[in-house]
Amino acid sequence: MGVAVSIQDVVKTFGRLRALDGVALQIEEGEFFGLLGPNGAGKTTLISCLAGLVRPDSGRLSVMGFDVQSAYRDARRQLGVVPQELVFDPFFTVRETLRIQSGYFGVRKNDDWIDEILDNLDLTSKAETNMRRLSGGMKRRVLVAQALVHKPPVIVLDEPTAGVDVALRQGLWQFIQRLNKEGHTVILTTHYLEEAEALCGRIAMLKQGVVVALDTMRNLLGRFSGHTLSVRVAPVDALPLAFRQRAARDGDFWHLHLTGYDEVEPLLAAIRVAGCSLQEMRLTEADLEDVFIDVMQGRESATSSKEGR
Amino acid sequence: MSGLRTLLYKEVLRFWKVSFQTVAAPVLTALLYLLIFAHVLESRVEINGLKYTAFLIPGLVMMSVLQNAFANSSSSLIQAKVTGSIVFVLLPPISYGEFFLAYVGAAMLRGMMVGLGVLAATAWFASLQFVAPLWILVFAMIGGGIMGALGMVAGIWAEKFDQLAAFQNFLIMPLTMLSGVFYSIHSLPVFWQQVSHLNPVFYMIDGFRYGFFGVSDVSPTVSLTVSFMSFLFVGMATLVLLRKGYKLRY
Numbered sequence: 317m318g319v320a321v322s323i324q325d326v327v328k329t330f331g332r333l334r335a336l337d338g339v340a341l342q343i344e345e346g347e348f349f350g351l352l353g354p355n356g357a358g359k360t361t362l363i364s365c366l367a368g369l370v371r372p373d374s375g376r377l378s379v380m381g382f383d384v385q386s387a388y389r390d391a392r393r394q395l396g397v398v399p400q401e402l403v404f405d406p407f408f409t410v411r412e413t414l415r416i417q418s419g420y421f422g423v424r425k426n427d428d429w430i431d432e433i434l435d436n437l438d439l440t441s442k443a444e445t446n447m448r449r450l451s452g453g454m455k456r457r458v459l460v461a462q463a464l465v466h467k468p469p470v471i472v473l474d475e476p477t478a479g480v481d482v483a484l485r486q487g488l489w490q491f492i493q494r495l496n497k498e499g500h501t502v503i504l505t506t507h508y509l510e511e512a513e514a515l516c517g518r519i520a521m522l523k524q525g526v527v528v529a530l531d532t533m534r535n536l537l538g539r540f541s542g543h544t545l546s547v548r549v550a551p552v553d554a555l556p557l558a559f560r561q562r563a564a565r566d567g568d569f570w571h572l573h574l575t576g577y578d579e580v581e582p583l584l585a586a587i588r589v590a591g592c593s594l595q596e597m598r599l600t601e602a603d604l605e606d607v608f609i610d611v612m613q614g615r616e617s618a619t620s621s622k623e624g625r
Numbered sequence: 626m627s628g629l630r631t632l633l634y635k636e637v638l639r640f641w642k643v644s645f646q647t648v649a650a651p652v653l654t655a656l657l658y659l660l661i662f663a664h665v666l667e668s669r670v671e672i673n674g675l676k677y678t679a680f681l682i683p684g685l686v687m688m689s690v691l692q693n694a695f696a697n698s699s700s701s702l703i704q705a706k707v708t709g710s711i712v713f714v715l716l717p718p719i720s721y722g723e724f725f726l727a728y729v730g731a732a733m734l735r736g737m738m739v740g741l742g743v744l745a746a747t748a749w750f751a752s753l754q755f756v757a758p759l760w761i762l763v764f765a766m767i768g769g770g771i772m773g774a775l776g777m778v779a780g781i782w783a784e785k786f787d788q789l790a791a792f793q794n795f796l797i798m799p800l801t802m803l804s805g806v807f808y809s810i811h812s813l814p815v816f817w818q819q820v821s822h823l824n825p826v827f828y829m830i831d832g833f834r835y836g837f838f839g840v841s842d843v844s845p846t847v848s849l850t851v852s853f854m855s856f857l858f859v860g861m862a863t864l865v866l867l868r869k870g871y872k873l874r875y
Binding site: 330364367368369370371388389390392393395397399401403404405406407408412416417418419420421422423424462 | 627628630631632634635638639642643705708709710712713714715716717718719720870874875
């Protein structure tokens, strides 16, 4: 597999704001890649640089090996971008919009693929409807469709599910996952972390224009919060000191941060030896939200050893 | 080339879908000008041996070509910028040269359509001649091209509708209204005649009118040269802005 997207030391300033401060990333072909970060972290600026909407002050970006500046025509043909803003051209119907968008990319007689996209996004019944008459969710679907008309090898979705109902979200992800399985590289930004956790194989987290975490989802989840063991015991006073010192108390429950499963058995044994009886026990896995909060609070650097893989 | 063709098609479709407003309305406006001015002046004014109505019609046609060419590219761009739909033409592999050709081409086409409409609606009121039809066509095309490009500059520069309206009301309207559409500049005091010679639109109108009657205030070759140089100047300026991505790509 080759490199789908290469981003090298990209810096972009708007006035005094350093929106991107030396971002470097490589995304392999066929990846489902998540780009996360709080508002204003630089996600959309980075995507805009990739799409040629924003010109970086320094650094290089390429899509499928084509430089986004010097070989912009080829680079843009490889890229389908779903913009974050809910924009539309009020003069045209859905089908006209998609035909025109195809033509911009030099694709003619594209109706078979347009019909397939419409079907997959549940838009077939709206094909001849003017864009103005569509609901917000429908307009969002058309934006997705517009990004796909030229079958781009790299699909970028900038918060595609903001304000979208559950049914569409599921339909949309099924379709995007299918395209990913067929070999399309997908780059996703979203504020729905559970969505990113379910879909993305690898994650980059941006904070103030800097990549603060870059690793596979599995490594991130594993390395950061690990697991949490929560127990309720009786009598509470008999709980061993070693346990108390490491745990945080929340009502009747004691929560203890684990780095691995191998810690569980010795801890339970210590509780038993101390004469406590276990009333209730839970073992919860870390989720991406824990990792995200951890990284954003800057507790740990989380860039994988193979930085910019 | 397909990107250019589609963008041109889209720009034409855009104004054609609202042709009542973009083509029919300016034809009606020009017709009203003709009815009012001709009613007041027909029996009193004769210019270069022409009846006033005959003199006025080519000027009205050309003014409509110019104003509508400007309106087309400028309004299309400002609307796309304000609504954000400009992104749909910035993401595809369309070069800045193609961008220029598509917007200016559509602007010229709308200008010509309105011009033809005005001609068809007003030709009944005077006996027109078509002494040099090629001059008519050439001046209409260059004029539409200049104003289409100028409309692009205005649409790119403006960030809000009222900025565009200012451009239109304080630059385009005076330039076109004070260009000899309604009068021969020879009827002006010498000072204002000289001022009029600094207005490139004057040459477009004068050369266009020459194509109908074979008479003009200045030589049509001079008018053609000035018009062509104006087109080169505005066209180059537009291309420079597009190439830099001024207010389009940040």
